[in-house]
Amino acid sequence: MNMKNHFVYILKLRVSGTMSNAPVILTLDTDMYSNDPQTPLRVLCYLLDPAMDPKLGYIQFPQIFHGINENDIYGGQLKLEFQIEASGMDGLVGSTYTGTGCFFRRGVFFGGPLETPELNQDHLVNKSINSKEVLAMAHHVADCNFEKQTKWGTEIGFRYGTLVEDFYTDYLLKCKxxxxxxxxxxxxxxxxxxxxxxxxxLNxxxxxxxxxxxVAFCRYSPITFGVKSINPLTxxxxxxxxxxxxWSIPITIYAFVPQIALLNCASIFPKASDPWFLLYIFLFLGAxxxxxxxxxxxxxxxxxxxxNQRMWTIRGLSSFIFGLVECLLKFIGISTFGFNVTSKVIEEEQRKRYNQGIFEFGVPSPLFLPMTTAAVxxxxSFLWGIVQVFKQRELEGLFTQMLLxxxxIVNCWPLYEAMVLRTDEGKMPVKITLISITLAWALYLVSSIAF
Structure with missing residues (x-):
């Protein structure tokens, strides 16, 4: 959910309160549609069950997308986050709210009596929604100045203060x-x-x-406020x-440091004959x-x-890094700029390549630089390691680094293909490839001094 959707949800919450004040609210992204007419009945089975916990506030359905290609090359389903981990959290106090596909009790958004009687959760609307009184009140609560000097956005309605207001709102509701x-x-x-x-x-x-x-570094950080207000595990x-x-920090370290050490013939992991080597292999294979x-x-x-695991690495070397840097700059008061580079490729061509399982790059975005540099x-380093093995007949000391x-390399095959082998409009821009090679060379020169 973005800030525009968040503002729309706030308006709908207030406006619907004056027009119908229905006890159940459905939040749904504009690009999603109902796929099962039985869904409301499933929800009412939970909400109307007298044996159900009175603190049950909402029913979350997983985000599922149509049009995903056969092998989901971008991990777009987010299966681990939206379904597997959500099922695990359901055993605690319930899964997180993902911004869409969720039925709420209206009462969860109101902390108590409101200054506007028409918005109280127990207010009954007994007039037509076309009546002058109802329309006048709807316009009043939809005004941008309505929530000034009120608790809207802090204790009432959806919570403000972050780009992931769905996650933030859910987290604070769970804390209550x-x-x-x-x-x-x-x-x-x-x-x-x-x-x-x-x-x-990636954007x-x-x-x-x-x-x-x-959310992580706000006054209600889950690591401090959350473990006390909900329970430690949740x-x-x-x-x-x-x-x-x-996660961008360890991913970046493992993507560059062992390989740079390998280029300088320096061993930084236990030898294959060392008992500690088994621990590394166990953790790698176990995870x-x-x-x-x-x-x-x-x-x-x-x-x-x-x-999915390939995309996890790609996220760590792009979205996570730039998100971390942008957040740090915001905290110290420096303006940041997004990388909204527009692709000029016709959407039909993109769709055709996507259905064929071919990665789409096509734009010279800074988001591609870390991953392409790591690929180079x-x-x-792998090719250099093979040369050293043939020269010195010694693989044991460099085995772990060559394994990484x-x-x-196997994970980066779509990148190599896009940089060298492809000629279509979705290939890696030459500019990004050249800059990445230059950055890789600069890293090697700097590391040769350190080693």
Whole structure:
């Protein structure tokens, strides 16, 4: 959800309160539509059940997208976040609110009696919505100045102060004791659209990264306020999402440091014969194996899991990095500028390549620079490592670094293809390729001094 959608939700919440004041509210993105007419009945089964917890505030359905290509090359379904992890959080106080596909009790947005009687949650609307009184009140509450000197945005309605106001609102509602239920029927309740080019995907994730960090470092940080107000385990779950962009730091380190050390023939990991080497292999295989198993149990293919883990690395070397930097600049009062480079490629051509499973670059965006630089560094270091093995007949000391570089090369194949082999409009711009090679060379020169 973006700020424009957030403002629309606020207006609808207030305006609907004067016109109907229905006890249940559905929030839905403009690009999503209902896919199952039985969905309201499912929701009412929860909300009207007298045995249900009175603090049950909302029913969240997963975000599911149509038009995703066979292998979901951009990880657009966000299967891990929107479905697998959501099911886990459902066992605590409920999954997070994702900004769409959610039915709320109107009462969760009101902390008590309001200064405007017509907006109180127990107010009954007994006049036609076309009456002058109702229309006049609707215009009054929709006015931009209505919420000045009120608690709207802080204690009432959707909460302000971040680009991920859906996550922030959900988190503060959970801190007040409200609970949610994650409902994931076999037939998707709602379907929406997902970006079909990499730049749009990364731009969206960069906005989320900035917003999540705004929540992470606000006065209600999940790591401090959250673990006390909800419970430690749920607070840590919200902290996991809020500090999501911090993953850019270890991802960047593993994408560059071992490979640069390999170029300088320096070993920084235990040898293959060292018992500590087994720990590295166990952690590597354990983490990837667990995620693969979760995907398989969720009905996904190994190819989709592979593309999802590739996109995790790409996010860490693009959206997370730029989101982290932008957030730091905002905290110290420096204006920031987004990278809204417009693609001039005809959408039909993009759709055709997307359906074929081909990555779409096409624009000279700074978001592509870290990942292409890492792709160059990993390829050169791996080839150099092979040369050293043949020269010195010694692989044991450099095995782990070559393993990391080789794993990165396999993941970076779409980048190499886009930089060298492709001629279509969606290839990597030559400008980005040349800058990346220059940056990789500069990193090597600087590292040769350090080593």
């Amino acid at each position: 004791g409200w609970k949610s239920i994650f409902c994931n029927p076999k037939r998707p309740a709602f379907l929406g659209n997902s970006p079909i080019n990499l730049h749009s995907t 969206q994730l960069m906005r989320w990264s900035v917003g999540l960090l705004e 607070g840590l779950c919200y902290a996991h999402y809020a500090f999501w962009p911090i 990837y194996g667990q995620e693969c198993l979760e995907f398989m149990l969720a009905g996904e293919t190994i190819q989709r899991w592979w593309n 560094i990993n390829l050169v 570089a080789g794993f990165a």
